[in-house]
Amino acid sequence: MSESSSQSDGTPIVYDLDPECTRSDLEAGQYYRGTVNGVVEYGVFVDVSESVSGLIHESSLETEYAVGDDVIVQLAEIKADGDVSFEPAALDSYDLVEKRPSYDRSVVSTLADSNGDTVHLEGAVVQIKQTRGPTVFQVRDETGIVPCTAYEGAGVRSHPEVEVGDLVHVAGTVGSRNGGVQVEVDRLDVLDGDQEQSVGARLEAASASQSDPIEVEPTIDWPALDEMRSDLADIARQLRRAVLEGRPIRIRHHADGDGMCAAAPVEIALERLIEDVHEDTEAPRHLLKRLPSKAPYYEMEDATRDLNYSLGDRARHGQKLPVLLMIDNGSTAEDTPAYRTLDSYDIPVIVIDHHHPDPEAVDPYVDTHVNPYLYGEDYRITSGMLSVELARMLHPSLGDELDHVPAIAGLADRSKADAMSDYLELAAEAGYDESHLDDIVAALDYAAYVLRYDAGRGFVTDLLGIDDEQRHRELIDLLADRARQDTDRQLEANTDHVEHERLANGAHLYRLDLDEFAHRFTYPPPGKTTGELHDRKVEATGEPVITVGYGPDFAVLRSDGVRLDIPEMVTDLNDELPGAGVSGGGHLVVGSIRFVPGMREAVIDSLIEKMADAELDEALSSSST
The missing domain is CATH 3.90.1640.30 (inorganic pyrophosphatase (n-terminal core))
Incomplete structure (x- = not known):
């Protein structure tokens, strides 16, 4: 598309070419700023960029020029042999406009097939990292993100004018590093004006389209x-x-x-x-x-x-x-x-x-x-x-x-949702029967304890059976057995110390002082110990059960068949017991609270009073936190 030689008000445009512009960036009839680089008998040679030079023929000259003079010229023609012919232009006034070189734009997704080639990219800088060697600019276009490395000296910030968020043009050579693609930067320019707007609009349109979620049917009909x-x-x-x-x-x-x-x-x-x-x-x-x-x-x-x-x-x-x-x-x-x-x-x-x-x-x-x-x-x-x-x-x-994972999640949190049967069926079709799912739940719980604050990247994936099936089976057998052995050992140690009473509403209440009668700093932790004790009491009685496991400054609560509202109980405890510092919560019938040690007896007594007033609901079952 040809460029205008004048503004809308008629003011002529003179183009100041980027040093890297070539003859392909010139157009007949346009004005350019140049510098005289030679004077000969038949005319004057003028440079308009580092690689473009042309002749003003002596027949067109009305003024004498010396090497180094600035001159405004108009492109007369580019001849078949590549010679460039200029005419001098006497303009009283004009607008000077910078012009960058034209190029064929590449996109990030095709760079893997362009190793060793010089490419031009347009995109946004999403990260700038200064290494002990080059500066690495992560540049995003509509197809991906590629590291672009620029070197000014060991540890020296290259192109300090470039900031994260800038829209840029990168010219460089495609190479590789650590099995991936990178571009070694020859030139890096911040875009402005129409080009900046055009690239920004292109990236925004791509983000809006590509961020749409994958269209998939739900795992089950629920x-x-x-x-x-x-x-x-x-x-x-x-x-x-x-x-x-x-x-x-x-x-x-x-x-x-x-x-x-x-x-x-x-x-x-x-x-x-x-x-x-x-x-x-x-x-x-x-x-x-x-x-x-x-x-x-x-x-x-x-x-x-x-x-x-x-x-x-x-x-x-x-x-x-x-x-x-x-x-x-x-x-x-x-x-x-x-x-x-x-x-x-x-x-x-x-x-x-x-x-x-x-x-x-x-x-x-x-x-x-x-x-x-x-x-x-x-x-x-x-x-x-x-x-x-x-x-x-x-x-x-x-x-x-992931067809089997929702069933694991439901069993881990003891979900009584109507859809659990559908999830269990889906897992069975994927090769996971309920017995194996129970083993996975036990192994995950044990892993959560031993990992503590570590994510267990990869390890958790193997436990869930998303990657290596043989390794998954071996790990689950090992950790599930260990979890159950340690749990049995814990409950054998504290069963004789569990206190039992019938509440006014008819529910069974079981209490255990975990600080005095449970192994500390080992699996299972207080929450799991309380949960396992609770499950065994529910199975043994078949009636509404509340279990409280407590320590110096905490209590873990589990309930089946009783309409508790633990978050509301926490609010009421703070109103009734100023200075107790009660906090916590969880699910309505499952949770944990904390308090100051000196108020433990008052907090536990008040909790039991509230539990005794709660309504019973045989259909209500608990879930783990």
């Missing part, structure tokens, strides 16, 4: 999931866009079976998506972190650690601040101090949870919040069930690979 699937699709869109734009993602999840069943599939899906988008083979390791949280809420300690890590990555590696994905956690008022801290840095927070929520407390600080209670459902729809649907929307490779 109307309770329908509305939530729509909002899960919105979360998938947010996460896919974060990956496409090179933004880190941090996954926080509750450190239990359901939490691992929920977080690991999402981690796998995002890891595969990052591998698809990035030419840098190290990108998944740097851009995706999954971390367990021991508490049933997002603690300030965890939030501060996440924030400090992210700020350090921004300072050292030029990364953007991350998106935080909370899974099987994050719906309660206890989460708000941590959320407010992240809100100060504009870090987006996405929550997928099934614990009893406090939307008024958390929703001002979260971007998207999916919790069954917000849709008229309850904890029986577990976080693992929800997150498997999400993972399948994130990457097309996860079609039926």
